[in-house]
Amino acid sequence: MYRLFFTLVLRRFDAESVHHATVRALAVLSALPFAKRLLHRWLAPHDPALRVSAFGVHFPGPFGLAAGFDKDAACAEAISALGFGHVEVGTITAHAQPGNPRPRLFRRVGQAAIVNRMGFNNHGAAAAERRLRRTRGLPVVVGVNIGKTKVVPESDAAADYVASARRLAPLADYLVVNVSSPNTPGLRNLQAVELLRPLLSAVKEVAHGTPRRTPLLVKIAPDLADEDVDAVADLALELGLDGIIATNTTIRHDGEQGGLSGRPLKARSLAVLRRLRARVGDRLTLVSVGGVEDVDDVWERLLAGATLVQGYTGWIYNGPFWPSRINRQLSRRLRRHGMKSITEAIARSA
Template sequence: MYRRLLRPALFRLDPEDAHHLTLRALGLASAVPAWPSLVRRLTAPTELRLTQTLWGRTFSSPLGLAAGLDKNGEAVPAFGALGFGFVEVGTVTPRAQPGNARPRLFRLPSDEALINRMGFNNAGAEALRARLAAHFARPVPVWVNIGKNKVTPNEEAVQDYREAVRVLQAVADAFVVNVSSPNTPGLRALQAAGDLAALVRAVLDEVEAGRVRTLSRPPVLVKLAPDLHPADFEASVGAVLEAGADGLIIGNTTLRREGLTHPRRGETGGLSGRPLTARSTELVRAAYRLTRGRMPIVGVGGIFTAEDAYAKIRAGARLVEVYTALIYEGPGLPARLNRDLARLLARDGVRHLTEAVGVDL
């Protein structure tokens, strides 16, 4: 129904208008008493072979919602009801900011891709904290993706990340340090090994300092870009590992445009979707090899089918995330991916998902 009726209607709207309309609808659905939990009973993964425990938290599915779709945590219960194993909100900055000028989001249907130059538009950390605190019962873990404000110079960026942690630690099940968006000037420079190690240590120190106050110690993951030179990628992965982070997310949107056919392919911004499928899997494999499997990896980029997700798991990912495919495939995507992934595991005689992690290496 989505592909035949809803998607054509939404695709007639400006992409960002369609995005906000969808979020408002999901936000209203989230507020309906008992609706998310009732829907979750129908969509929640039931295959024990998909369930795993990481950082002391249970994930009923390895499939999560990537950051960027629900920046302000407006529809967490609804997304949790769709069958995701976890939901990542943000990117959030300490202070609210409008982001870049519109238009800043573009569909490339012939490439099954999106280009965005949003620029960390969000309502700020305090607004997100209040919204997440109102969700008393969470069907899935909620990760918070944090970044720096646009006006904050790189030499002061550490303070922005620390402030976001201070405000949000009581409501975050994990933090994702975003240094890889191409839409905030200078941000990707923070991926340089020395700067990245210092930033990660500062975030970990802030999390540890907040443990007494919040009675929680959320894991800290770092999100890297897919455009790093191989030597820089190796150095950044090494810095994350040496600094003591709890996981890696590989990767973010790309500035590359090879192989695209849509007239909008020249728009400035980060590209996501089908064109990243092979590249992101290759980088997951590289990160798994560099870390020797010692650090959980989350694979992101171009996952449209269970086969896509399975390839990233076999390359070394413990978890995977989707975003662009949800725009093209609709709300039934998570349940379908969970069902089909379980079938792939059964086909290959894999008793539990963790047995498949990194087998292709």
Template sequence: MYRYLLRLMFLLPPERAHHLAFLAMRWSTRFGPLRALVAKVLVTDDPILRNTVFGVQFPTPVGLAAGFDKDRDCSDSPRTGRLFRLPEDRAIVNRMGFNNHGAGEAANRLRQRRRTVPIGANIGKTKVVPAEQAAEDYTESARLLGPLADFVVVNVSSPNTPGLRDLQAVESLRPILAAVLDTVTVPVLVKIAPDLSDEDVDAVADLALELGLAGIVATNTTIRRDGLNTPQSRVEEIGAGGLSGAPVAERSLEVLRRLRTRVGDRLTLVSVGGIETPEQAFERILAGASLVQGYTGFIYGGPFWARRINRGIARKLRAHGYRSIADAVGATARV
């Protein structure tokens, strides 16, 4: 049925469809009886999926990636021209950046939330803040959001904020991470791009170990456009932005495997990028991911996407003789 609904949604501009989906999610959890019904239909409650990661209890390994809820005011009409669908590739290009009302507004909303599932605060540099003041900017966001979140992710890998990816260089990244670590008491992770060279991936991993980070989120969207099924003319028409979805899957898995080889089980790895099926999610877990996230997979897979992935992981865990998801994390990396 979702295939037909998806066709209808695809008749709308992408950002308007995103806006409506966000409204539906928000209203479906606002009222007790409706919230209970939604939970019964969509939530997977299986003991084999429960895991404690960097001191936080997760009921399942599957989460919604950063970017879906950017703290936009739902009363505003969404602007268009920053989000594009590539259905031939089951992908999305976005250049929305950090379009929100700021960390202060996000903090106000987090104070009102029911603490039912873990929430991570994904923080990035404000566009107008110069690079030399990045550490102070990240610190202020961490100060506001850290006490209200279960963990903080330092995002230095969005391709839509000019100069942000330059902060992935170790000499720029070190003071930012150190400042955030000094500011919050919750676990801190760093989110990296799939476009980093292997040597730079290693350097970030080494820095994360040195500073005592809780983990690494790999990966963000890509700026590459090679190997797409979408006509080149359409790709050029869309222009700049971060590409997510199926085209990112291979590189995201490569980065995950490289990180696991580099850090072993000393850091928590969160895998993001092109995860659409239970098979892909289970592969990431076996490769070393304690948690997986999706955004584009959720858009193309619909509201039952997370339930389908979770149930599939649970079946595979039992079929392979694992007693818990923790037993499976990094299993193929150990052979």
């Protein structure tokens, strides 16, 4: 039914306009206690077998929403009520910025893909801090993804990330340093180990210095060479980070300028996950994102070494009940394989 609605109605409208309308609707839902609790009771993961722990945080299920949708922490509770086991908000920058000129979000329906060159459009860390301080009516796990303000020079990047971390790390269940978006000039240069080490060290001091010791992860690009993936993995171990998120969007595609997400990213995202698992074993939490379309993809990522899996583009093409459906299918798959919990599936990758 949703796919028919998408084909006949949604795809006729500008992709970014649909996105903003959806966020506004979910923000309204987040402000309605009875409605969001009812949806949470109906759609959120409640099967104890799906529960998983990562870097000291307890998740009701392994499948969450990747950063990029709720850029300003406006509707995390409503998103959680629809079935995601965690919501990663952002990317948030220290200073508000409009992002790149429109149009900047494009559908590739035949590939079940999206191209974006949004450019970290958001209202800034101070505005996100105010929203995250609001009392939550649902038990939602919220990760906060931070990036570099566009006008800040590369030489001041660490201080810019630290400014965001000071505001947001105390309010986050985990914090993510995003150095892998292709839509901020020069950002991916920060993945070079000699630049990444001082940046991550500075942010780690803030994150791990919060009263709850906020876990810190780094998000990497799929376009890194294999030896660079290894170098980032080694650096994460050296610095004592809590995990790596792999991967962001790719610039290796034809057509509109920007980062490509969705089905075409599937193979590379899985390959990077497997490489990271071989490199770090179980010493870091690995979060897999990129080309996740169905329960088979989630299951494959768990068996390949991920503790958590994220989706985003698949939600656009499969509709609002997509996360809840994946949770139900995961529960059935566990029973079919005679497993009592999702941690047994994760353990098989050890």
